[in-house]
Amino acid sequence: MAVTHLCEACKRNEIDVVKISDEPAQPYRLCNDCHGRLLTYSLRPIEWYHLAIIHSPKKFLLHDDFYEEDGEACQPEEDVLVTAEEKIPTLQAVQHDLESLLDFSITRWFLHNDVINALKKHDTQKILMSVRSRFYGTENHEVKSRMLEIAADVLGTAASDWVRELWENDADKFFHLLSWAAASSLPAEEGMRRIFDQLKCVSEKELPMMALSSLYRFRSHHILDWMESHCSSFNDSWGRLASACFPTWLRMKSWLNKGRPFSLIALDTMANCLAVKNDPFIEELSPKILRTDINEIEPILYDYLQEDGVPRVKTKVGIIVKNKEAIFEKGE
Structure with missing residues (x-):
C-alpha cells in the first residue's frame, strides 16, 4: 500500500x-x-x-x-548522531528557489537582511502569491506573522491590496505587523489614519508603547502633531517615537515651552538621537533634530534647566550639550 x-x-x-x-x-x-x-x-x-x-x-x-x-x-536527553544529509540547508543552498527560501525564512528566529535581500531577488508577484497562500493555509500564528513580516520588508506597494484586506479582517490579531506593512505598502496618510483609528481603542497606559511599535516606520511630522493631542503623561516611548520622526529644532523648542510632559519628552527625543542604548526601534534610523540654529541650543536648554532642575533634567541636558554635534543638524 x-x-x-x-x-x-x-x-x-x-x-x-x-x-x-x-x-x-x-x-x-x-x-x-x-x-x-x-x-x-x-x-x-x-x-x-x-x-x-x-x-x-x-x-x-x-x-x-x-x-x-x-x-x-542544545539539551538532548539522548545521543544525537547527525550525518551530512541530516543537516539543515544553508541560505546559499535555498536562495534561488522561492519556496525553499520561504521555508528557510520561517525557521529563522528573526527576519534579517540576508534573507530579506535574497527574497527581493525573486519576482514580486510570485512572492505575493506564495506568501498569501501560506498565510491562509496555516493555523499557526507565528508562521502567519512571518508572512506579514515579508510583506512589510520585501513586497512594498505590491502588497497594498492584500494589506487593506487584512486591515478589514485581522487588524486586531496582527496589529503591529500590519502597521509595518502599512508603512511600506500604503500611502503614508492612509497608513497612519488606519493606525490612528486602531489606537483609539488602546488604554492610556498601553498607548505609548503601542504607538511607538506601530508608527515608528513612518517617520512623519504628522505623528508629532498627533502626539500633541494624545500625550497626557510622560513615558519614554514618546521620546523614542518622536526621535524616529526626525523632528525640527522648532518643534523641540515648542515642546520645551509647553512644560511637562512635553518638555521631558523633548529632552528624551534629543538624547535618543544618540541611540546610546542600541534601541532597536531607532538605532537603524540614525535620527537627527533637523533645521537647528546651533547657537540657540545651549542658551535654551540651560534656561529650561533653571525652571526644572531635577536630576533627570540635569542629566539629559548635560548629555545633549556634550553630544550636540551628533544630535543636531544645522539648517534654517
Missing part, C-alpha cells in the same frame, strides 16, 4: 502519533521514533527544520532553549 501520510519530521515513515501542541488546531504528526526524539529534545537538525517550517521555531518543544538556529540540539 502506498504511503500517503508521512511523518512531519523525518518525511520518510508513516504517521503513528498525533500530538497536541500549543497550537491545538495544528498538532504534531509524527512517527514513533521522531515523537520520542521530540519529547527528549533530541531531534536531528533536518527533523527540527521540517517541524519548524510547519510549526515555527517558537513552539515550546522547538524553541531556542533546546535548539540552535542550525537545528543542533
Whole structure:
C-alpha cells in the first residue's frame, strides 16, 4: 500500500502519533521514533527544520532553549548522531528557489537582511502569491506573522491590496505587523489614519508603547502633531517615537515651552538621537533634530534647566550639550 501520510519530521515513515501542541488546531504528526526524539529534545537538525517550517521555531518543544538556529540540539536527553544529509540547508543552498527560501525564512528566529535581500531577488508577484497562500493555509500564528513580516520588508506597494484586506479582517490579531506593512505598502496618510483609528481603542497606559511599535516606520511630522493631542503623561516611548520622526529644532523648542510632559519628552527625543542604548526601534534610523540654529541650543536648554532642575533634567541636558554635534543638524 502506498504511503500517503508521512511523518512531519523525518518525511520518510508513516504517521503513528498525533500530538497536541500549543497550537491545538495544528498538532504534531509524527512517527514513533521522531515523537520520542521530540519529547527528549533530541531531534536531528533536518527533523527540527521540517517541524519548524510547519510549526515555527517558537513552539515550546522547538524553541531556542533546546535548539540552535542550525537545528543542533542544545539539551538532548539522548545521543544525537547527525550525518551530512541530516543537516539543515544553508541560505546559499535555498536562495534561488522561492519556496525553499520561504521555508528557510520561517525557521529563522528573526527576519534579517540576508534573507530579506535574497527574497527581493525573486519576482514580486510570485512572492505575493506564495506568501498569501501560506498565510491562509496555516493555523499557526507565528508562521502567519512571518508572512506579514515579508510583506512589510520585501513586497512594498505590491502588497497594498492584500494589506487593506487584512486591515478589514485581522487588524486586531496582527496589529503591529500590519502597521509595518502599512508603512511600506500604503500611502503614508492612509497608513497612519488606519493606525490612528486602531489606537483609539488602546488604554492610556498601553498607548505609548503601542504607538511607538506601530508608527515608528513612518517617520512623519504628522505623528508629532498627533502626539500633541494624545500625550497626557510622560513615558519614554514618546521620546523614542518622536526621535524616529526626525523632528525640527522648532518643534523641540515648542515642546520645551509647553512644560511637562512635553518638555521631558523633548529632552528624551534629543538624547535618543544618540541611540546610546542600541534601541532597536531607532538605532537603524540614525535620527537627527533637523533645521537647528546651533547657537540657540545651549542658551535654551540651560534656561529650561533653571525652571526644572531635577536630576533627570540635569542629566539629559548635560548629555545633549556634550553630544550636540551628533544630535543636531544645522539648517534654517
